[in-house]
Amino acid sequence: MAMNTIPMAPANEFYEIRAIPSKGYGCFALKQLLRGTRILADSPLLSVSVGDYMLSDIEAAFAALTTDEQSLYFTLHSGHGQDAKLWPSRIHETVEPQERRRIQEQHDARTGDTATLISIFQTNCMEKDRGAGVFPHAARFNHCCNPNACFSWNAKIEKETIHVMNDVAAGEEIVLSYCDMIHDKPLRTWELKHYGFVCDCRACVEDEDDETTYAHLSAVRRFRLNELERETRLLRGARLEEGASQEDFVTKLVQMAALHQMEGDFTARLPALFLDIALVCEFKGDFKMAEVAAARAVHAKKDCQGADFPDYDKYANVLHRIKDKLHVVQKNKA
Numbered sequence: 001m002a003m004n005t006i007p008m009a010p011a012n013e014f015y016e017i018r019a020i021p022s023k024g025y026g027c028f029a030l031k032q033l034l035r036g037t038r039i040l041a042d043s044p045l046l047s048v049s050v051g052d053y054m055l056s057d058i059e060a061a062f063a064a065l066t067t068d069e070q071s072l073y074f075t076l077h078s079g080h081g082q083d084a085k086l087w088p089s090r091i092h093e094t095v096e097p098q099e100r101r102r103i104q105e106q107h108d109a110r111t112g113d114t115a116t117l118i119s120i121f122q123t124n125c126m127e128k129d130r131g132a133g134v135f136p137h138a139a140r141f142n143h144c145c146n147p148n149a150c151f152s153w154n155a156k157i158e159k160e161t162i163h164v165m166n167d168v169a170a171g172e173e174i175v176l177s178y179c180d181m182i183h184d185k186p187l188r189t190w191e192l193k194h195y196g197f198v199c200d201c202r203a204c205v206e207d208e209d210d211e212t213t214y215a216h217l218s219a220v221r222r223f224r225l226n227e228l229e230r231e232t233r234l235l236r237g238a239r240l241e242e243g244a245s246q247e248d249f250v251t252k253l254v255q256m257a258a259l260h261q262m263e264g265d266f267t268a269r270l271p272a273l274f275l276d277i278a279l280v281c282e283f284k285g286d287f288k289m290a291e292v293a294a295a296r297a298v299h300a301k302k303d304c305q306g307a308d309f310p311d312y313d314k315y316a317n318v319l320h321r322i323k324d325k326l327h328v329v330q331k332n333k334a
């Protein structure tokens, strides 16, 4: 990592980049930032169209960059130099040759002595369509297991956006979660190991078995969310109407929405839950509750991804439809 000059954030009123001992650089709020604020919309520097990319995919994309873009790419952080002894030394014989090569490439990049095309990609890439991309400004945000901001690939505006999801005080670091927020500590630790660091947030550092700690509360919430996720997953989406016929289904969805909020998780999962609650209430003919839930879905969707997000209109349309139905019911009653 080039540590001599602090990278510039794009011209903006929300945050600046600062050096942080042991974390490289990070992004700090210039003023108080409220939930829903879009602080960044960043264009991809280098992308690949598949999730299980090979070094050759990155090489081809890199070759298409200008010299300045190539230099910018190599200023980004790289998680190379990890101890090979901390990683499995063999690949199981049943693994197909192409996958074997892919695993080996990733392993070599992590444990190699220098920053490479692939080690930089591994450390900074974010999901983009069916593949992944590196976004030069979004790549400067560090991780926390209870973050205050969230990121999304917005295919409509072709940018990676970062929205504040928990209010940030002036001077506070703005952080994202590199992991799924419902993952438990062992899984998060393993996922973050791929980036070459051990998380020091309170959900990771405090004793989860000590009931007085935040880590305990967080672990309990994540555990329950995983349970509820498993119990409801198959009845959401296309089978939602079937779910609506189950007595405790909507209660479970409401519990999940509450737990996500308690955990500070206002990512796209939350509006999706509110939308499903709205649809279930609509199936059941409870248009009043449906309207409340749909309004929350639209609000939460806008907060985490913006009104220009590709499926935002779906949310807004459900709210309009439910409002219309409620209006008819109320008119008939009057």
Ligand SMILES: C[S@@+](CC[C@H](N)C(=O)[O-])C[C@H]1O[C@@H](n2cnc3c(N)ncnc32)[C@H](O)[C@@H]1O
Residues within 6 Å of the ligand: 001, 022, 023, 024, 025, 026, 076, 077, 078, 079, 123, 124, 139, 140, 141, 142, 143, 144, 195, 196, 197, 198, 199, 200
């Ligand atoms: C996408 S980059 C984030 C920006 C990076 N700090 C920089 O200087 O450009 C990811 C890398 O940042 C560092 N990092 C991110 N979050 C961290 C954390 N919570 N603790 C320690 N290092 C962290 C790790 O080295 C990780 O591989």
